[in-house]
Amino acid sequence: MTNTHRALRHLVIVLGDQLDLTASALTDFDPAQDAVWMAEVMQEATHVPSSKQRIALFLSAMRHFAQTLLEKDWPLHYSHLEDGQNSGTLQGELKRAIERLRPQALVMTAPGDWRVLQDIQSVAQTQQLPLVLRDDTHFFTTVRDFAAHAKGRKQLRMEYWYRALRQRFGVLMDGDQPSGGQWNFDADNRASFGVKGPQNLPNPSHFAPDKTTQSVLDLVQRVFAQHPGSLDDFAWPVTRAQALQALDDFITHRLPLFGRYEDAMWAGQPWLYHSQLSACLNLKLLSAQEVVQAAQSAWQQGRAPLPAVEGFVRQILGWREYVRGMYWTQMPRYIERNALNAQEDLPGFFWTGDTDMACLRDALKQTLRYGYAHHIQRLMVLGLYGLLRGVHPRQMHEWFLSVYVDAVEWVELPNTLGMSQFGDGGLMASKPYVASGKYIQRMSNHCQGCRFDPAQSVGPQACPYTTMYWDFLHRHQESLSSNPRMAMQLKNLSRMSSETIGQIQQQARAHRSSE
Incomplete structure (x- = not known):
């Protein structure tokens, strides 16, 4: 998946969790003078021993997105994991691409992880190239928004952030008041299944591996045989079309009872009424905005009760945005925190x-x-x-x-x-x-x-x-x-x-x- 060499204005970096044609890095993409760079590297599977399912999901989704780019005739430079010259690191592969292609600048949507940002900034610096970072528009807010919210507060609590975002974006609001007259519906939600257990559970979304995914499964089983987990049941959505199908399936079949049973567990029942959309959101196959809008529309159309919708929206608009802000305002020291001085090894x-x-x-x-x-x-x-x-x-x-x-x-x-x-x-x-x-x-x-x-x-x-x-x-x-x-x-x-x-x-x- 490598086009012939030509002079480049922008080498646009697309990471494995930025798989969307509407990403900010691609908003002004010009196939006549820009190119996309993507890389599969051993480092991303081994800096912690990633499970087979996790590796397979990322690689399959990346390869499907690469196919989408090629179908648009966009210049793409893609490093496969099995390439003989693959250096095994993002830094190494980006450096190789820069030295071969000589772009005038690097452009990317801001990465989600601190470690990845440091690696890419380091390459840009050593190669003496400008690195243009753009906000990730798959979130409702920016890290700057959260920093402004946090400034001067003695304590940070998700609830206040969540309410402010509900008001700012008009989500589940009746004028300046929350729909239904209250900000949360915990009293209505979070029931157990009782002695009879869950009844008539809807089937989970299931996406049979296509040829591309199957080749990835074979690769992962061969290269990462000692990694944890199993691939026997791999059925995750790996394309934008599949992610939209998974969203519709959740809204239609599981959202109505999501809130009531969101905290319940039952032996041998992994899916219950949960959305299973977090991977789609984190790979950017779906945006937070469209997921929240789909849930809100279901309530407005009478297809799901307000307590269920509010409980789900709280996870996306509340916790997800809050956690991201917390991460970026507290790193890099955050990862070393150990307030309770816990020292036991993981069993x-x-x-x-x-x-x-x-x-x-x-x-x-x-x-x-x-x-x-x-x-x-x-x-x-x-x-x-x-x-x-x-x-x-x-x-x-x-x-x-x-x-x-x-x-x-x-x-x-x-x-x-x-x-x-x-x-x-x-x-x-x-x-x-x-x-x-x-x-x-x-x-x-x-x-x-x-x-x-x-x-x-x-x-x-x-x-x-x-x-x-x-x-x-x-x-x-x-x-x-x-x-x-x-x-x-x-x-x-x-x-x-x-x-x-x-x-x-x-x-x-x-x-x-x-x-």
């Missing part, structure tokens, strides 16, 4: 799913099979376990970045290190998201067939979540005592006898050493 069963804890086993096996788990599985099963156990937040971050198909650092790092692990000391979340096994029992059926009892904190049947919950509160009670949102939990801890606490500590130590 090896996170890479296999081999554990007796039913909820954790289900989430891990599902993750390794599909490269996917919904947000409550990530936060209140996987993340909760790491937080309670005291796993180093950077190790948790790198595992999440490795295994999920939608994981790109700008969104994954604050959600994992900050919200899930409280490693930033409260920048992302106002309190640690800690709970005992009783939360999992309330929100799922996992405990029914599990050998552990969430009501017990000591003894052979004690649930490790419950044991480590009380151990966590005891270990961190001094630092958490000033947090008003932790008062009730710490009050419950204070009712325990020193003997019971000692038994809990001993059981928690035994669990860490055995798993």
Whole structure:
């Protein structure tokens, strides 16, 4: 996919998560004097050991986008992973392209990750080329918008940012008031499925691999055989057309019940009513604006209730924009944060799913099979376990970045290190998201067939979540005592006898050493 050499005005850099013809870097693209550069490199699959599903999704989506560019007769210089001269790094491949093509300038949409920006800026500097960075218009806001919002605030809270964006962009608003008279509908949302479990679940979106995707699957299986996960069930959308189909499928079949069951879990049911659109959004096969508009239109047309739509919009317009702003205003120091001084290593069963804890086993096996788990599985099963156990937040971050198909650092790092692990000391979340096994029992059926009892904190049947919950509160009670949102939990801890606490500590130590 390389055109013959000619003088270039702009070499337009398109990264693997910028796969859209309307991207800002391409707004003034002139095929007569510009060219696109894309590169598959080993570095992006190995700086953390990316799962087979994640690698395959990126490579397949990139190759399909490259085909789209070639169909438009746009000059394209594309480095394949299997090219004999491939240097294996973005820096190396960009340097090779510059030396061969001699462009007058580099142009790109601002990358999502700090590391990637540093690498590209370094190449531009050493090659003495101007690098033109343009805002990523797939978001509602810019990083500058968030920085202005954050300036002078003692505390940052997503809720205030979210409300400001609702007003600014007129999303779910009735004049200057929120539609339905309230900003959130948590009281209507977040129910469990009850004893009967989910009924008549809609089928998930499924996209059978075409010839291009199949060749990528073969490549990944051959080159990355030792990487985690499996490719047997690969069925993710990899083109713009498929992403639009996935969006329509969610709006039609799952959005109406999304809000009610957005926090519910059920063994063996990975998809439930969730959108599965995060990968499409993060690869820029979809824009945040069109996804939010589709959800809002469904409510306006009577196809989905307001609580469900608001709950979904909150994830896109609220959390997603907030997390991005947090990442770019806090990097590069953010990745080193460890406010709770957690030093435990990630247990090896996170890479296999081999554990007796039913909820954790289900989430891990599902993750390794599909490269996917919904947000409550990530936060209140996987993340909760790491937080309670005291796993180093950077190790948790790198595992999440490795295994999920939608994981790109700008969104994954604050959600994992900050919200899930409280490693930033409260920048992302106002309190640690800690709970005992009783939360999992309330929100799922996992405990029914599990050998552990969430009501017990000591003894052979004690649930490790419950044991480590009380151990966590005891270990961190001094630092958490000033947090008003932790008062009730710490009050419950204070009712325990020193003997019971000692038994809990001993059981928690035994669990860490055995798993």
